[in-house]
Amino acid sequence: MKYAVIIGRHTRIFPVEYREDADTTIIIDDYKDLADVRNQVIEFLPEAVYYDRNVYDQKDRKTCQELAFDLDPENITCPIHGSLADKMKRGQGLSFCKVELNMVKEQALNLYEHLEKQFSQMRLVYSGRGFHIHVLDPAAYAFDEKKRLEIARAVKEKGFAIDEWVTAGEMRLIRLPYSLNGLVSRIVLPLEKRELEKFDPIHDERCLPKFLSKRALTSS
Numbered sequence: 001m002k003y004a005v006i007i008g009r010h011t012r013i014f015p016v017e018y019r020e021d022a023d024t025t026i027i028i029d030d031y032k033d034l035a036d037v038r039n040q041v042i043e044f045l046p047e048a049v050y051y052d053r054n055v056y057d058q059k060d061r062k063t064c065q066e067l068a069f070d071l072d073p074e075n076i077t078c079p080i081h082g083s084l085a086d087k088m089k090r091g092q093g094l095s096f097c098k099v100e101l102n103m104v105k106e107q108a109l110n111l112y113e114h115l116e117k118q119f120s121q122m123r124l125v126y127s128g129r130g131f132h133i134h135v136l137d138p139a140a141y142a143f144d145e146k147k148r149l150e151i152a153r154a155v156k157e158k159g160f161a162i163d164e165w166v167t168a169g170e171m172r173l174i175r176l177p178y179s180l181n182g183l184v185s186r187i188v189l190p191l192e193k194r195e196l197e198k199f200d201p202i203h204d205e206r207c208l209p210k211f212l213s214k215r216a217l218t219s220s
């Protein structure tokens with residue numbers, strides 16, 4: 001398994017000694033064990049940590065890939081704020097509101113239930129913005145590119161606001177569960193499907209990093 005960090009590409013926050021590498025995607029593939037991975041990650045104080053969903057053989061050739069779905073609020077057209085393009089025009093970039101968050105949550109639940117018809121080993125993860133659904137069925141790892149694209153298109157046609165290229169296989173890096181999403185100061189959190197309906201990432205302590213004080217949150 002390979003891991004990766006981005007130190008400060010979006011936040012522009014980085015340890016001074018890593019200024020030169022702040023924008024770089026740094027791959028971590030030389031380590032003793034997971035504790036060692038953690039130490040290497042912490043050394044960079046990164047804004048984002050990923051794992052590589054590609055599976056490699058002994059000669060570092062890609063053999064297969066985890067199937068994943070990425071649902072983000074920016075793909076949702078909000079009844080109040082409109083589409084991502086509308087928000088960009090107003091300089092609101094990638095911000096999103098509670099309506100969008102609830103819409104993306106509902107989509108995650110519906111997509112999970114839709115995928116359950118075909119797959120049996122799935123994981124749901126709050127990404128800090130939206131949700132990821134990971135499919136761990138061995139059969140799904142073996143899907144070729146054509147099959148992945150077909151699945152991505154079929155899911156989009158059903159109205160799910162996924163990033164097509166993630167499901168199609170182009171993006172190999174996925175946020176590492178329990179890492180910090182530094183863009184929104186939230187912990188990437190695995191969830192059970194039954195928890196989703198009541199899940200509130202604004203206040204749920206499991207996804208609040210320690211550096212955010214309770215007082216700061218209750219006053220916002």
Ligand SMILES: [Zn+2]
Nearest residue numbers: 078080081097
């Ligand atoms: Zn909105």
